[in-house]
Amino acid sequence: MAELKSGERVSLVGGKSVTIKKELGRGGQGIVYLVNYDGKDMALKWYNNAPDNYFYTNLNNNILNGAPSDAFLWPKALTERQCGSYGYVMDLRPKNYFEFGNFLMAKAKFTSFDAMLNAAMKICNGFMMLHRFGYSYQDLNDGNFFIDPQTGDVLICDNDNVMPQGEKSGIMGKARYMAPEVVAGGIPDKYSDRYSLSVILFMLFYSNHPLEGAKVVACPCMTEAYEKKFYGSEAVFIYNPTDKSNLPVRGIHQNVIRRWPVLPAVLRETFTREFSDEMLRNPQKRMIEQNWEKLIATIRDSLVICPHCHEETFIEENKNTCMNCSKPINTTLILKLGSRTLYLTECTKLYIDHDNTADVQVLSDPNAGLLLLKNLSSDATWAAETPSGKLKSVAPGEVMPVKAGIKVSFSQIAKAEIITA
Numbered sequence: 001m002a003e004l005k006s007g008e009r010v011s012l013v014g015g016k017s018v019t020i021k022k023e024l025g026r027g028g029q030g031i032v033y034l035v036n037y038d039g040k041d042m043a044l045k046w047y048n049n050a051p052d053n054y055f056y057t058n059l060n061n062n063i064l065n066g067a068p069s070d071a072f073l074w075p076k077a078l079t080e081r082q083c084g085s086y087g088y089v090m091d092l093r094p095k096n097y098f099e100f101g102n103f104l105m106a107k108a109k110f111t112s113f114d115a116m117l118n119a120a121m122k123i124c125n126g127f128m129m130l131h132r133f134g135y136s137y138q139d140l141n142d143g144n145f146f147i148d149p150q151t152g153d154v155l156i157c158d159n160d161n162v163m164p165q166g167e168k169s170g171i172m173g174k175a176r177y178m179a180p181e182v183v184a185g186g187i188p189d190k191y192s193d194r195y196s197l198s199v200i201l202f203m204l205f206y207s208n209h210p211l212e213g214a215k216v217v218a219c220p221c222m223t224e225a226y227e228k229k230f231y232g233s234e235a236v237f238i239y240n241p242t243d244k245s246n247l248p249v250r251g252i253h254q255n256v257i258r259r260w261p262v263l264p265a266v267l268r269e270t271f272t273r274e275f276s277d278e279m280l281r282n283p284q285k286r287m288i289e290q291n292w293e294k295l296i297a298t299i300r301d302s303l304v305i306c307p308h309c310h311e312e313t314f315i316e317e318n319k320n321t322c323m324n325c326s327k328p329i330n331t332t333l334i335l336k337l338g339s340r341t342l343y344l345t346e347c348t349k350l351y352i353d354h355d356n357t358a359d360v361q362v363l364s365d366p367n368a369g370l371l372l373l374k375n376l377s378s379d380a381t382w383a384a385e386t387p388s389g390k391l392k393s394v395a396p397g398e399v400m401p402v403k404a405g406i407k408v409s410f411s412q413i414a415k416a417e418i419i420t421a
């Protein structure tokens with residue numbers, strides 16, 4: 001194995017070079033170095049054992065094609081083969097991003113549900129774009145995601161295994177995140193990525209693996225043979241409504257036991273369906289990323305700030321008490337946006353599109369005794385129309401009153417009306 005020394009120069013495809021500054025960390029596949037690239041600090045991943053020619057060419061193609069979205073810490077430059085190996089250059093991970101595994105072990109914590117939903121949305125969007133580019137990720141697991149607990153922004157790393165659909169990187173992924181058909185020996189593809197995506201989302205919301213309940217706890221020692229059963233041939237969702245053999249265990253799976261009933265019902269319904277025997281065994285029936293995005297948008301629409309305790313809570317049909325202080329929340333003022341229902345309570349932020357940037361903030365005007373909508377966008381002017389037909393524009397930073405019957409166009413396509421329930 002060829003380790004690099006500080007001060008050493010590594011030449012890149014295309015003629016440039018990087019200079020090694022120091023080691024940042026090492027793993028099974030290789031070492032990551034801090035390097036100077038064109039006067040800028042960047043990271044170099046250097047393989048212990050140079051993967052084959054096909055891998056090298058694929059990596060080069062991915063670099064030429066560019067990142068599918070800004071969710072990816074994508075390879076930026078490939079090194080020439082030298083010192084018995086090769087590597088690639090990427091941006092450094094910012095300090096405020098923590099490995100997803102740290103969230104699972106409670107070493108890092110989202111500061112809000114708002115941030116958690118942002119993270120979920122960003123992951124779904126990243127995978128949608130990745131598949132749209134014709135790639136499959138292949139090696140999705142909790143070590144690939146870095147998340148800012150404050151904003152929920154996500155960076156997906158280790159993109160060197162990303163391959164065109166249907167091609168095999170030779171890396172099978174971690175057992176716990178592999179789809180049952182891949183555990184059984186199949187080739188990873190966008191359908192198996194979708195399974196891995198639903199596992200990651202389940203873990204993001206509930207901090208527990210969806211297949212790790214009583215059966216796994218009872219396992220004397222996790223061997224490869226057992227892994228093939230629990231995550232493959234005999235996989236059972238912990239909340240499978242008909243097969244209760246793998247329920248979460250008190251004292252061990254506290255997070256999911258506590259959160260499962262608290263988070264919105266639509267999330268429970270979706271995961272119950274996505275981890276049903278039918279979906280586990282029929283990859284092509286799994287939910288596509290766009291529908292995950294819609295689901296997360298729906299959940300985000302139901303997230304409000306409680307006017308009593310000022311904490312976040314979810315409003316659902318037939319459920320309008322705060323999950324923190326148990327007081328009832330007035331949900332009579334609603335913004336109807338197509339089929340969507342957004343509840344208007346003071347301090348709540350509204351997201352009109354899926355770009356993870358809040359577009360509206362609900363404020364209160366204590367003097368007039370009414371709520372206001374503040375335009376949070378930097379460039380979109382809204383068009384509001386009163387019930388009597390008066391038109392008014394609401395520029396960025398401006399507010400408009402919340403009154404039943406007012407119609408507001410946030411954009412050409414996003415037209416809403418304020419109603420009272």
Ligand SMILES: [Zn+2]
Nearest residue numbers: 306309322325
């Ligand atoms: Zn409350």
